[in-house]
Amino acid sequence: MAALKEKRTCAQRCEDFGYFVWNPDTKQLLGRTLDKWVYISLYYVAFYIVMSGLFVLALYVLLSTLSPYTPTYRDRLQSPGxxxxxxxxxxxxxxxxxxxxxxxxxxxxxxxxxxxxxxxxxxxxxxxxxxxxxxxxxxxxxxxxxxxxxxxxxxxxxxxxxxxxxxxxxxxxxxxxxxxxxxxxxxxxxxxxxxxxxxxxxxxxxxxxxxxxxxxxxxxxxxxxxxxxxxxxxxxxxxxxxxxxxxxxxxxxxxxxxxxxxxxxxxxxxxxxxxxxxxxxxxxxxxxxxxxxxxxx
Structure with missing residues (x-):
């Protein structure tokens, strides 16, 4: 119980944070090794490429259905000014x-x-x-x-x-x-x-x-x-x-x-x-x- 109640100093907290950022024993950066960082980076790059492609495709399909000769905006007024x-x-x-x-x-x-x-x-x-x-x-x-x-x-x-x-x-x-x-x-x-x-x-x-x-x-x-x-x-x-x-x-x-x-x-x-x-x-x-x-x- 005494160990649980022990109050850590500011220097100790900074040292713990430094180990979290870079652990020289396990070679981990922010809790992950280099190969894991490569894998997760590739995953997110591929994910956002696919999402961007789907967005561009949806936008292209939408715009292809619009006639360039039809006004983009229309007034609710029924008669011209x-x-x-x-x-x-x-x-x-x-x-x-x-x-x-x-x-x-x-x-x-x-x-x-x-x-x-x-x-x-x-x-x-x-x-x-x-x-x-x-x-x-x-x-x-x-x-x-x-x-x-x-x-x-x-x-x-x-x-x-x-x-x-x-x-x-x-x-x-x-x-x-x-x-x-x-x-x-x-x-x-x-x-x-x-x-x-x-x-x-x-x-x-x-x-x-x-x-x-x-x-x-x-x-x-x-x-x-x-x-x-x-x-x-x-x-x-x-x-x-x-x-x-x-x-x-x-x-x-x-x-x-x-x-x-x-x-x-x-x-x-x-x-x-x-x-x-x-x-x-x-x-x-x-x-x-x-x-x-x-x-x-």
Whole structure:
């Protein structure tokens, strides 16, 4: 009993640990001889090689079942979002404010539109875009490519289709005249969006007094999209795809008053009433055109 209760000194404990690390009598390192360390090392090397191989094989089989033309991530929203240019923001969302007598206030807006429409120049879009399927107002359906190097055709959209809002005849887009243009675009959605029965079109309405929006122009006419721009097969299959655009020109907005305007997509199976996402199927923005004259509000 006395031996069991004997308290070992720190030096003795260190000596015992040293014998555990290397025992010169049995030639053991950490309790194992050299040949046992070789065997156990080979076992774990082989084990992890097999496990890594199984993981790589499972990953390869999984990836081989995925189509490169199908988006990796999908939003739970059933309808595409809508965006606009120029897209300047205020404290509560999209806000366009400028003064007709101060070019510095609207020049950045003009530059935004010019830069955005540059890819829509006829010289920027290749000749192979032209094909017979782009003439009628019907869906341009194509077979999925069998080879990743194979690319699908796309129909061109030229900025000249935007008429007075193309920036070609009037590079200021009407901003100095208090008759600004804005560009509307619907976000891209892959081809598994439910087919549409009607064409896409957009309309604008003001929340409040509708009299302020009685004189507006749409480009293309009626704010419509031709169906031959759809379906969209993804950026890998259709790298040359260009979103169709709609432009609107406000010819008689009331000056010195902040107006709230809403733009929606009107089409079958596209909803614009999701209270949780203000950009699903529509876009809302505020605009104020100042003429430099004080107005009592």
């Amino acid at each position: 809508v965006v606009m240019r120029p897209n300047t923001y205020g404290d509560e969302g999209l806000l366009i404010v400028y003064e007709v007598n101060k070019p510095d206030s609207y020049t950045p807006l003009i530059h935004t539109l010019q830069n955005y429409l540059t890819p829509y120049n006829r010289t920027e879009q290749h000749a192979h875009y032209e094909n017979e399927h782009c003439n009628g107002n019907k869906y341009f359906t194509q077979n999925e490519p069998k080879d990743p190097e194979q690319k699908l055709l796309s129909c061109p959209f030229y900025r000249s289709s935007l008429g007075k809002c193309s920036g070609m005849d009037n590079s200021t887009f009407g901003y100095p005249d208090g008759q600004p243009c804005i560009i509307i675009k619907m976000n891209r959605v892959s081809m598994d969006l439910p087919p549409l029965v009607n064409v896409y079109f957009l309309f604008f309405k003001q929340k409040g007094e509708p009299k302020n929006l009685h004189n507006i122009e749409y480009f293309p006419p009626n704010g419509t999209f031709d169906l031959h721009y759809f379906p969209y097969y993804g950026k890998i299959a259709q790298p040359s795809y260009m979103n169709p655009l709609v432009a609107v020109k406000f010819n008689s907005l009331e000056k010195n008053k902040l107006l709230k305007i809403e733009c929606r997509v009107v089409a079958d199976k596209i909803s614009a009433d999701n209270i949780h996402d203000p950009y699903e199927g529509k876009v809302e923005f505020e605009i104020e055109i100042k003429n430099g004259t004080a107005v009592n509000k």
